[in-house]
Amino acid sequence: MKKICLTVVGLYFSVLSAFSQQYNVDTSSYKNTKLKLDEVNLVSGYFNQDGNHSAVTGGIGTQQLNDVSNVLELKFLKQNDRNNKYTWDMEVGFDHHTAASQAYINTSGASHTFGNRFYPSINWQVEKSNGFNFGLGTSLSSEVNYHSFGLNFSAGKTSKDKNTSINFKGDVYFDKVVMIEPSEFVPKPVETSFSTYTTASGTVITDGERERVRIPRTPRNTYSGSLTFSQIVNKNFQFALIAEGVAQNGYLGLPFHRVYFTDGSEKIENLPSERLKLPLAIRLNYFLGDKIIFRSYYRYYMDDWGIKAHTASLEIPYKVSPFLSIAPFYRYYIQTASPYFASYGTHQLTDPYYTSNYNLSAFTSQYFGINFRITPEKGVFKIPFFNMIDLRYGHYSQTTGLQANNIGINLRFK
Amino acid sequence: MLTITAGCASVKEYQKNKINDAEMKLNARKVEKTELNFQSYREGASGANGGKVGAGCGCN
Numbered sequence: 001m002k003k004i005c006l007t008v009v010g011l012y013f014s015v016l017s018a019f020s021q022q023y024n025v026d027t028s029s030y031k032n033t034k035l036k037l038d039e040v041n042l043v044s045g046y047f048n049q050d051g052n053h054s055a056v057t058g059g060i061g062t063q064q065l066n067d068v069s070n071v072l073e074l075k076f077l078k079q080n081d082r083n084n085k086y087t088w089d090m091e092v093g094f095d096h097h098t099a100a101s102q103a104y105i106n107t108s109g110a111s112h113t114f115g116n117r118f119y120p121s122i123n124w125q126v127e128k129s130n131g132f133n134f135g136l137g138t139s140l141s142s143e144v145n146y147h148s149f150g151l152n153f154s155a156g157k158t159s160k161d162k163n164t165s166i167n168f169k170g171d172v173y174f175d176k177v178v179m180i181e182p183s184e185f186v187p188k189p190v191e192t193s194f195s196t197y198t199t200a201s202g203t204v205i206t207d208g209e210r211e212r213v214r215i216p217r218t219p220r221n222t223y224s225g226s227l228t229f230s231q232i233v234n235k236n237f238q239f240a241l242i243a244e245g246v247a248q249n250g251y252l253g254l255p256f257h258r259v260y261f262t263d264g265s266e267k268i269e270n271l272p273s274e275r276l277k278l279p280l281a282i283r284l285n286y287f288l289g290d291k292i293i294f295r296s297y298y299r300y301y302m303d304d305w306g307i308k309a310h311t312a313s314l315e316i317p318y319k320v321s322p323f324l325s326i327a328p329f330y331r332y333y334i335q336t337a338s339p340y341f342a343s344y345g346t347h348q349l350t351d352p353y354y355t356s357n358y359n360l361s362a363f364t365s366q367y368f369g370i371n372f373r374i375t376p377e378k379g380v381f382k383i384p385f386f387n388m389i390d391l392r393y394g395h396y397s398q399t400t401g402l403q404a405n406n407i408g409i410n411l412r413f414k
Numbered sequence: 415m416l417t418i419t420a421g422c423a424s425v426k427e428y429q430k431n432k433i434n435d436a437e438m439k440l441n442a443r444k445v446e447k448t449e450l451n452f453q454s455y456r457e458g459a460s461g462a463n464g465g466k467v468g469a470g471c472g473c474n
Contacts, residue, residue, distance in 0.1 A: 041444055043444050043445060043447055043448075045445075045447070045448030045449075047448055047449075047452055049452075049456075067448075067452075069448050071447065073444075161424055161425075161426075162427070163422065163424060163425055164422075224461070226461070226462065230440050231422055232422065232425050232430070232433055233422045233423070234422070234423045234425060235423075235425050235429045235430065235432055235433060236432055236433075238433055238438065238440060239440070240440040242462045242463075243462070244461045244462045246460075246461055277459075277460070277461060279459065279460070279461035279462035279463075280462060281462035281463060283440050283441075285438045285439075285440060287432040287433075287435065287438060293435070293437045293438060295437065295438075297463070299459070299462050299463065301458075301459035301460075301461070301462075303458075303459075305458075307458040307459065309457070309458060309459035311459065311463075317437040319437075325437055327437070333453075333457060333459075335457065335458045335459060338458065359455070359456055359457055359458055360458055365456075365457065367449070367453070371443070371445070373436070373437070375436070390443055390444070390445040391445070392443070392445045392446070392449075394449060396449075396452075396453075396456075398456070402456065404452065404456075406448060406449050406452065408445040408446070408447070408448050408449065409445065410443070410444045410445040
């Protein structure tokens with residue numbers, strides 16, 4: 001992995017020389033503009049899945065899940081008299097889900113099956129007239145059993161003819177996992193004095209009065225850096241190369257995932273406290289004739305948990321008219337298993353790490369569907385500023401038996 | 415990479431009407447946000463696609 005990292009760094013410095021051209025920008029015709037709302041996006045989605053390998057119940061049991069998500073994005077823009085563009089991008093998201101397996105965190109099947117997630121973020125970026133760009137951002141995410149705080153920065157350079165660009169993005173996330181364990185691992189009510197009890201749900205009862213105690217939280221940190229090189233090859237063809245390195249440490253499992261061993265005993269999953277990931281990807285987009293576009297993507301992935309994976313996808317937008325495109329898409333994915341994975345009741349007690357989470361098993365998946373994009377000249381339903389609808393449906397299937405459907409819509413006002 | 419760059423035609427701004435088409439963008443669509451999320455949580459691999467890289471719960 002070190003060799004690959006050094007190669008990527010070497011490529012970065014070699015490409016910098018491609019940007020050694022001098023800019024001579026005439027700024028006399030540029031004016032300061034006030035900060036204005038440039039674009040509003042509303043992205044909503046509905047996702048449902050079903051399968052029979054839930055990690056909550058040790059690799060067997062329902063994976064039935066429904067999720068509704070909504071994200072509102074506001075993009076503000078300002079330009080100064082040196083033709084520098086400043087962008088503020090604010091997002092707020094809200095998800096609601098129901099998950100059947102969540103009920104079995106309590107062995108009685110009586111736990112809540114629903115949850116909500118709230119995730120705002122803000123990003124600032126400046127694109128300078130000399131081709132440099134720089135950005136900063138922060139994000140929060142909160143749900144009942146997980147909290148995340150993220151910071152990011154980006155920097156890049158576009159060549160004078162705007163045909164070549166290189167960008168770096170760094171992200172750090174400081175997360176907290178709330179240690180909600182399956183009910184059989186929570187100590188039974190303990191009498192700590194004549195009138196004080198602690199129940200399995202963490203409630204302290206003193207003289208008949210209930211007091212909620214704080215469930216412990218454990219950190220999970222993620223650090224990632226990605227480098228993207230993009231190039232216009234000719235007037236119909238462009239591509240991008242993406243290299244990313246991700247390091248994680250802390251508690252990387254989930255406290256309510258059960259594992260059953262060959263002798264019938266049961267524990268909470270145990271995974272290493274560090275993980276290194278290295279995905280490398282290429283995107284190739286080609287405009288064939290006047291109506292057909294090929295959007296292709298390939299990614300190779302490896303990590304130090306023993307997973308190697310290939311992802312390939314192809315989407316072919318067909319322009320029915322300048323204002324309507326229909327794009328069928330297909331994605332194929334294959335991965336090897338992590339040695340830490342074993343199915344229900346097959347782990348050995350001597351295994352140092354163990355999980356029955358099927359996303360670490362060997363499988364292939366397929367995802368296909370269709371995307372409609374409508375961009376009427378006079379606005380959607382002739383409403384001014386309502387200038388785009390992107391509607392997308394896909395069906396997902398894994399060889400583990402997991403089946404899912406996803407529908408999304410993006411309404412853009414600009 | 416320099417060889418690739420050197421081998422590319424210099425495309426002028428007025429020749430970029432196809433390159434600048436919204437469908438030609440070299441990143442995922444905004445509407446793909448939810449599917450990138452569920453794929454990163456249901457599969458072992460993630461990253462290099464504009465989606466999540468491991469932060470976040472994926473609890474369900």
